[in-house]
Amino acid sequence: xxxxESLIDRRQLSYIAAQAADARLNVELETEGMTLNIGPQHPAxxxxxxxxxxxxGEQVVWAxxxxxxxxxxYEKLTEVRTYPQVTALVNRIDWLGSFxxxxxxxxxxxxxxxxxxxxxxQWIRTILFELSxxxxxxxxxxxxxxxxxxxxxxxxAFRDREYVLNLIEGATGGRFHPNFDRIGGLKDDLPAGFxxxxxxxxxxxxxxxxxxxNLLFGNEIFQSRTRGIGVIPKDVAMQxxxxxxxxxxxxxxxxxxxxxxxPMAWNKVDWKVWTHPDGDSFxxxxxxxxxxxxxxxxxxxxxxxxxxxxxxxxxPRIIKVPEGEAWVSTENPLGEMGYYVVSKGDxxxxxxxxxxxxxxxxxxxxxxxxxVYVPDIITILASLYFILGDIxx
Amino acid sequence: xxTDAVAAxxxxxxxxxxxxxxxxxxxDALLDSLVKPGDDVWVRVxxxxxxxxxxxxxxxxxxxxxxxxAIDWMPSPFGKGEDDPTAPAPERDDTIKQGYAGGETRMQxxxxxxxxxxxxxxxxxxxxPDSEPVxxxxxxxxxxxxxxxxxxxxxxxxxxxxxxxxRNMYLPSDFEGHPLRxxxxxxxxxxxxxxxxxxVEPLPGGxxxxxxxxx
Numbered sequence: 001x002x003x004x005e006s007l008i009d010r011r012q013l014s015y016i017a018a019q020a021a022d023a024r025l026n027v028e029l030e031t032e033g034m035t036l037n038i039g040p041q042h043p044a045x046x047x048x049x050x051x052x053x054x055x056x057g058e059q060v061v062w063a064x065x066x067x068x069x070x071x072x073x074y075e076k077l078t079e080v081r082t083y084p085q086v087t088a089l090v091n092r093i094d095w096l097g098s099f100x101x102x103x104x105x106x107x108x109x110x111x112x113x114x115x116x117x118x119x120x121x122q123w124i125r126t127i128l129f130e131l132s133x134x135x136x137x138x139x140x141x142x143x144x145x146x147x148x149x150x151x152x153x154x155x156x157a158f159r160d161r162e163y164v165l166n167l168i169e170g171a172t173g174g175r176f177h178p179n180f181d182r183i184g185g186l187k188d189d190l191p192a193g194f195x196x197x198x199x200x201x202x203x204x205x206x207x208x209x210x211x212x213x214n215l216l217f218g219n220e221i222f223q224s225r226t227r228g229i230g231v232i233p234k235d236v237a238m239q240x241x242x243x244x245x246x247x248x249x250x251x252x253x254x255x256x257x258x259x260x261x262x263p264m265a266w267n268k269v270d271w272k273v274w275t276h277p278d279g280d281s282f283x284x285x286x287x288x289x290x291x292x293x294x295x296x297x298x299x300x301x302x303x304x305x306x307x308x309x310x311x312x313x314x315x316p317r318i319i320k321v322p323e324g325e326a327w328v329s330t331e332n333p334l335g336e337m338g339y340y341v342v343s344k345g346d347x348x349x350x351x352x353x354x355x356x357x358x359x360x361x362x363x364x365x366x367x368x369x370x371x372v373y374v375p376d377i378i379t380i381l382a383s384l385y386f387i388l389g390d391i392x393x
Numbered sequence: 394x395x396t397d398a399v400a401a402x403x404x405x406x407x408x409x410x411x412x413x414x415x416x417x418x419x420x421d422a423l424l425d426s427l428v429k430p431g432d433d434v435w436v437r438v439x440x441x442x443x444x445x446x447x448x449x450x451x452x453x454x455x456x457x458x459x460x461x462x463a464i465d466w467m468p469s470p471f472g473k474g475e476d477d478p479t480a481p482a483p484e485r486d487d488t489i490k491q492g493y494a495g496g497e498t499r500m501q502x503x504x505x506x507x508x509x510x511x512x513x514x515x516x517x518x519x520x521x522p523d524s525e526p527v528x529x530x531x532x533x534x535x536x537x538x539x540x541x542x543x544x545x546x547x548x549x550x551x552x553x554x555x556x557x558x559x560r561n562m563y564l565p566s567d568f569e570g571h572p573l574r575x576x577x578x579x580x581x582x583x584x585x586x587x588x589x590x591x592x593v594e595p596l597p598g599g600x601x602x603x604x605x606x607x608x
Binding site: 067068071073075077079080238239241260261323342344351355392 | 431432433435456457458459460462464465468469473474490492493503505509512514516535536537539540541548561562563564572573579582587
């Protein structure tokens with residue numbers, strides 16, 4: 001352990017030394033600064049995010065993401081819709097893990113109504129939640145390779161993600177936007193054969209994780225481009241409200257699935273929260289890989305002891321949520337996703353504050369990009385992992 | 394797999410102690426508080442000690458900055474945007490009624506901080522007067538407040554003293570108005586009637602409060 005630690009330290013120190021030497025050289029050469037626009041349309045930005053970077057030589061002096069190309073005003077729209085209609089909107093916030101977006105909103109409404117979904121619904125919710133995490137993060141792992149010039153991982157990711165999407169489609173009817181969660185439970189029970197099929201797919205996904213670990217994480221180029229680069233210390237991560245794998249990769253042992261009591265099934269099974277002490281790009285990617293593997297274990301265990309019974313509690317046909325305020329957040333694929341719902345006893349929310357993970361995760365970009373080299377911009381952004389819809393909402 | 398902290402919560406002493414600690418730190422600037430056992434803590438503070446509250450909470454261990462936003466408590470003059478544009482505007486109740494931990498003004502600032510080991514959150518509210526909607530920026534306390542304050546400024550028109558760069562995040566820089574204020578109309582609803590309105594009409598023969606499946 002000490003030898004790897006000193007190796008990482010050496011790498012970080014040599015990176016910092018190179019930065020300092022280059023900065024000195026730039027002063028000597030009296031280089032002129034230039035502004036580089038990355039995006040809005042750029043293969044490395046996963047969508048329409050524009051990064052404005054001020055460069056001096058090969059180094060970033062100042063960088064600032066420019067958001068808003070994807071702003072749809074969901075917070076305003078929720079104010080004119082009814083509670084059941086809102087799930088169709090929030091589905092589209094993080095579009096790779098759609099089901100996971102619905103859950104905290106429904107839980108917030110259920111908290112205000114003081115009802116709880118039946119155990120079977122809680123179990124199925126948790127299974128679908130973890131499946132959407134797998135679908136989301138497996139694409140991240142494939143995309144990671146593309147950012148660094150490796151094409152193969154993305155094909156593997158799309159191949160294996162398809163199995164998970166088929167499962168989600170089989171259960172909910174929607175591949176990308178299930179809109180399956182209801183206040184008081186779920187729209188439907190699981191289809192016949194879902195459990196056996198899921199077990200087979202989970203095995204395939206574990207295999208996929210092993211392949212990725214060997215192909216990508218063991219690769220020397222990948223390591224040299226991510227180790228010791230884009231280091232975010234623990235206290236800075238907390239100040240910026242980073243969440244999810246980004247926070248855990250900075251050494252903070254924090255997982256909302258474990259750390260709060262929600263009417264979900266995570267605390268019924270045995271699993272592990274992965275953290276990494278380094279806080280660099282490699283750590284963020286590594287934690288995500290471990291989490292996909294852990295998710296497949298969670299799903300397997302949940303399938304073993306899924307309770308029988310109804311999937312829908314008794315709720316009125318027309319849902320009026322009593323007056324009050326509620327905050328519920330869950331550990332979504334991208335990080336902490338939460339809804340602050342203010343109800344006035346109406347058919348729809350009075351105000352909904354949507355706290356999305358990527359907004360906080362990306363707000364650290366000006367801090368973390370300061371002083372890095374141009375090619376590292378892409379790897380750092382990729383490792384922070386954001387979904388455009390999740391930033392702009 | 395619950396942690397010790399979560400197991401210790403059932404009595405709300407933990408959360409009440411947080412309010413007491415905050416009161417001893419900022420004194421009478423803490424105007425009101427609400428503790429929901431096992432759930433959350435709400436506090437309302439005076440506007441001139443907004444930053445002091447952030448500092449006090451951080452020194453109490455609330456290191457994790459979750460979000461910062463605002464609430465406009467005025468009922469929307471446009472209702473749900475389902476009015477018939479040809480008919481005269483219907484009468485609406487326009488009394489402003491604040492939520493948890495009370496309030497005196499229409500606009501309220503809302504921020505949430507979380508304790509990373511106790512896993513208890515504190516929702517901090519603060520009245521913002523319409524005449525001078527400016528509060529101290531939280532950036533020196535939590536660097537992550539930067540973007541949240543920009544967003545709140547853009548959406549609610551609340552200013553943040555000491556913020557280096559209150560540019561718009563989403564909208565064009567020459568955009569007029571603050572979209573999340575209740576008196577800002579949702580134009581999409583005005584130009585075209587909302588088809589979803591049929592969803593909430595009672596089914597034939599059913600009454601509003603009939604118990605049954607949600608389907």
